[in-house]
Amino acid sequence: MTSGDFPPDAQATLTIDLRAIIENYKSCHQLAGGIESAAMVKADAYGMGIEQVAPALFNKASCRIFFVANLAEALKLRRVTPHAIIYVLNGIFPGHLDYFARHDIRPVLNDLAQVKLWADFCPEKSLPCAIHFDTGINRLGLSPTETAQFINDGAVRQKLNIALIMSHLACSDDSKNPMNRKQLDDFKAITGQFPGIPASLANSGGILLGPDYHFDLVRPGLLLFGGNPRPGHRPKGIKPVFRITGKILQIREVAPGDTVGYGATWHPGKPRHIATINIGYADGYLQMFNNRGRVYAGGKELPVVGRVSMDMIAVDVTDITISAGDDVELLGEHITLEMASEVSTLSQYEILTGVRERYQRIYSLND
Amino acid sequence: MTSGDFPPDAQATLTIDLRAIIENYKSCHQLAGGIESAAMVKADAYGMGIEQVAPALFNKASCRIFFVANLAEALKLRRVTPHAIIYVLNGIFPGHLDYFARHDIRPVLNDLAQVKLWADFCPEKSLPCAIHFDTGINRLGLSPTETAQFINDGAVRQKLNIALIMSHLACSDDSKNPMNRKQLDDFKAITGQFPGIPASLANSGGILLGPDYHFDLVRPGLLLFGGNPRPGHRPKGIKPVFRITGKILQIREVAPGDTVGYGATWHPGKPRHIATINIGYADGYLQMFNNRGRVYAGGKELPVVGRVSMDMIAVDVTDITISAGDDVELLGEHITLEMASEVSTLSQYEILTGVRERYQRIYSLND
Numbered sequence: 001m002t003s004g005d006f007p008p009d010a011q012a013t014l015t016i017d018l019r020a021i022i023e024n025y026k027s028c029h030q031l032a033g034g035i036e037s038a039a040m041v042k043a044d045a046y047g048m049g050i051e052q053v054a055p056a057l058f059n060k061a062s063c064r065i066f067f068v069a070n071l072a073e074a075l076k077l078r079r080v081t082p083h084a085i086i087y088v089l090n091g092i093f094p095g096h097l098d099y100f101a102r103h104d105i106r107p108v109l110n111d112l113a114q115v116k117l118w119a120d121f122c123p124e125k126s127l128p129c130a131i132h133f134d135t136g137i138n139r140l141g142l143s144p145t146e147t148a149q150f151i152n153d154g155a156v157r158q159k160l161n162i163a164l165i166m167s168h169l170a171c172s173d174d175s176k177n178p179m180n181r182k183q184l185d186d187f188k189a190i191t192g193q194f195p196g197i198p199a200s201l202a203n204s205g206g207i208l209l210g211p212d213y214h215f216d217l218v219r220p221g222l223l224l225f226g227g228n229p230r231p232g233h234r235p236k237g238i239k240p241v242f243r244i245t246g247k248i249l250q251i252r253e254v255a256p257g258d259t260v261g262y263g264a265t266w267h268p269g270k271p272r273h274i275a276t277i278n279i280g281y282a283d284g285y286l287q288m289f290n291n292r293g294r295v296y297a298g299g300k301e302l303p304v305v306g307r308v309s310m311d312m313i314a315v316d317v318t319d320i321t322i323s324a325g326d327d328v329e330l331l332g333e334h335i336t337l338e339m340a341s342e343v344s345t346l347s348q349y350e351i352l353t354g355v356r357e358r359y360q361r362i363y364s365l366n367d
Numbered sequence: 368m369t370s371g372d373f374p375p376d377a378q379a380t381l382t383i384d385l386r387a388i389i390e391n392y393k394s395c396h397q398l399a400g401g402i403e404s405a406a407m408v409k410a411d412a413y414g415m416g417i418e419q420v421a422p423a424l425f426n427k428a429s430c431r432i433f434f435v436a437n438l439a440e441a442l443k444l445r446r447v448t449p450h451a452i453i454y455v456l457n458g459i460f461p462g463h464l465d466y467f468a469r470h471d472i473r474p475v476l477n478d479l480a481q482v483k484l485w486a487d488f489c490p491e492k493s494l495p496c497a498i499h500f501d502t503g504i505n506r507l508g509l510s511p512t513e514t515a516q517f518i519n520d521g522a523v524r525q526k527l528n529i530a531l532i533m534s535h536l537a538c539s540d541d542s543k544n545p546m547n548r549k550q551l552d553d554f555k556a557i558t559g560q561f562p563g564i565p566a567s568l569a570n571s572g573g574i575l576l577g578p579d580y581h582f583d584l585v586r587p588g589l590l591l592f593g594g595n596p597r598p599g600h601r602p603k604g605i606k607p608v609f610r611i612t613g614k615i616l617q618i619r620e621v622a623p624g625d626t627v628g629y630g631a632t633w634h635p636g637k638p639r640h641i642a643t644i645n646i647g648y649a650d651g652y653l654q655m656f657n658n659r660g661r662v663y664a665g666g667k668e669l670p671v672v673g674r675v676s677m678d679m680i681a682v683d684v685t686d687i688t689i690s691a692g693d694d695v696e697l698l699g700e701h702i703t704l705e706m707a708s709e710v711s712t713l714s715q716y717e718i719l720t721g722v723r724e725r726y727q728r729i730y731s732l733n734d
Contacts, residue, residue: 005442006438006439006442006466007438007462007463007466009460009462010437010438010439010442010463010466011437011438011439011440042649042677042678043647043649043677043678043725044649044724044725046649046677047649069645069677069678070377070378070645070678071373071374071377071378072373072377072378072725072727073378073725075372075373075377089678090616090645090678091616091617093376093692094692095374095376096374096377099372099373099374099377110616110617111617111691113691134619136625136626136631137626137627137628137629137631138619138621138625138626138627138628138641138673138681139627139628139643139676139679139681140616140617140643140679143619143620170626170628170629170630170631171629171630171631173629173630174630177631179626179631249457249458249477249507250458250477250478250507252478252501252505252510253510254505258503258505259503259504259505259537259546260504260505260506261504261505261506261537262504262537262538262540263537263538263540263541264503264504264537264538264544264546274505276506276507278436278437278457280410281714281716281717281720281721282409282410282411282413282414282720286713286717287713287714287717306505309506310409310410310413310436310716310720311409311410311436311437311456311457312506312507314505314506324478324480325460325461346653346654347648347654349648349677350648350653350654353648353649353677354648354721356723357411357724358410358411358439358440360439
């Protein structure tokens with residue numbers, strides 16, 4: 001529910017700073033040494049809202065190339081960015097051809113069957129596409145055997161308007177993993193067969209691996225949204241882009257002998273003030289935060305106590321002055337994705353894309 | 368995206384069987400020995416869609432009482448069930464009073480400040496409310512001290528139209544936990560002070576604890592949606608209500624020496640066929656399923672191999688005959704909430720409410 005006739009504090013709040021996303025995009029561009037940068041906006045722009053994020057990047061950061069996972073996402077994106085270049089990573093299926101053509105959406109072709117489907121469909125190589133070569137993640141893309149076959153099949157290559165060739169790194173979040181270099185070498189060998197065609201290998205982690213990995217186009221996702229693929233080394237210029245605040249529904253005094261929450265897993269050692277906050281696992285704040293999460297209020301980090309409920313958490317607020325109706329930060333500038341990931345063992349990616357619908361969403365774009 | 372001009376297989380599919388939810392509601396009624404049953408429809412009806420679920424329960428199962436977490440949910444619900452009784456569990460705040468009155472929504476009053484706010488607001492006890500007494504979960508509700516004070520304050524009680532008194536069990540999913548009996552005894556003592564006013568204690572777990580816990584109204588949530596608060600003992604008449612199917616984007620052959628997915632965590636011991644499916648953690652299928660999840664296709668359970676990606680999983684389909692474009696079941700009749708919870712260590716509640724937006728939703732209501 002994002003609008004309607006109700007007071008703004010009727011539910012918890014998600015504030016998204018579009019200006020920070022724009023600045024992170026520009027920082028990615030700099031981290032990649034000025035190479036052109038696309039934007040990964042699949043999964044509703046990592047949960048931040050594709051309909052707000054993509055136009056902001058197009059209009060305010062001159063981002064021209066966007067990647068989404070599937071055709072439904074592409075069509076939603078097309079409505080809000082009529083002039084963007086849109087690639088669909090999942091590839092193409094027989095019933096989808098007309099949609100790609102009619103809405104000027106580019107498929108990323110992932111195997112020879114998809115290559116043939118698109119080549120047969122496109123009259124005189126009029127419609128651009130990307131070719132995805134798998135170099136080891138074994139998820140999507142032409143296998144080494146198919147790659148060799150494709151390279152040698154001049155007839156089919158002639159029929160295609162190949163606007164981009166790409167591959168995807170399996171271990172880019174770990175700079176020391178030898179698989180990165182192996183994938184780089186394999187992709188270099190492939191790009192050598194496609195002179196003049198732009199090539200792309202690097203996701204956020206790949207950008208941080210350095211210039212060898214940048215080729216002609218980088219494809220940041222996590223970095224745009226303030227995450228950090230390499231915890232401990234904050235990338236230059238990347239900042240948090242969103243803030244989740246919950247409201248205190250009630251504050252209660254508990255004492256030794258009491259328990260808090262489902263399963264009665266938390267017992268106070270001495271009298272404490274416990275605040276019940278209006279966010280729970282149904283909002284993406286999962287039970288991995290049970291007795292481990294931290295929230296920020298009154299200038300302090302405060303511990304989540306007991307189990308996370310569907311719609312609520314309990315927080316020990318004994319050490320600060322705060323009242324029912326006040327807000328606390330669950331994620332944002334003080335409780336970063338990196339910190340939340342560390343205490344919960346959820347990945348930053350999961351926490352980010354786990355942000356749910358049940359928030360009052362506020363978008364800011366201060367110039 | 369739930370509608371629009373795109374083919375149905377442009378994204379994965381979530382099929383919700385409203386008839387099964389109706390039947391589960393009726394089974395709850397029977398499990399509770401014919402006591403009146405409300406429906407918990409907070410968190411967008413546990414992810415299943417409040418705008419579809421609540422009218423189905425109202426119109427086809429004569430459910431009259433609904434509970435939601437917050438005012439925003441209540442207003443959404445009011446639009447689709449104009450004649451339902453709606454309670455808001457989170458209580459009431461100063462800026463919300465008019466909304467409750469105007470839309471005939473009932474607050475669950477959780478402390479004496481809320482009691483006073485509502486009593487002062489309501490002219491001549493015209494507007495009904497519920498009173499929540501905490502009996503040990505220490506989350507919401509009047510504390511024992513406040514409870515005693517409230518019971519003795521005839522003046523304030525006179526000003527209120529108390530339609531329901533309630534409490535909430537902390538350990539109802541564990542029938543052997545002595546806290547259940549303690550909460551029951553405490554709640555019984557309270558109900559004795561409110562003759563003639565309906566009382567409610569039991570959530571889904573409480574329904575299964577037996578008649579002592581049922582009082583005048585039960586409040587099932589998980590059971591309505593096919594979950595089971597007491598794994599191993601399937602409650603009579605409760606059936607799965609939804610099915611998530613993903614589409615195979617591509618099938619590839621891998622051999623010893625290859626790895627699959629991010630971090631290269633899975634290595635085949637012999638040649639295998641690996642299918643890439645269009646569902647990932649952004650759809651609520653979290654990384655706790657890495658190398659542990661099971662999907663169902665071709666009459667068999669098949670293992671998830673490697674890490675779950677944002678938009679994809681990989682499944683070993685060597686043992687069945689299946690092709691790109693075909694569907695597999697991730698959750699449903701064969702891969703139940705209970706099974707998925709067991710392999711992932713996520714709670715059934717989290718898996719259910721974790722069902723995300725990026726599905727083609729199909730509602731069925733076969734008579």
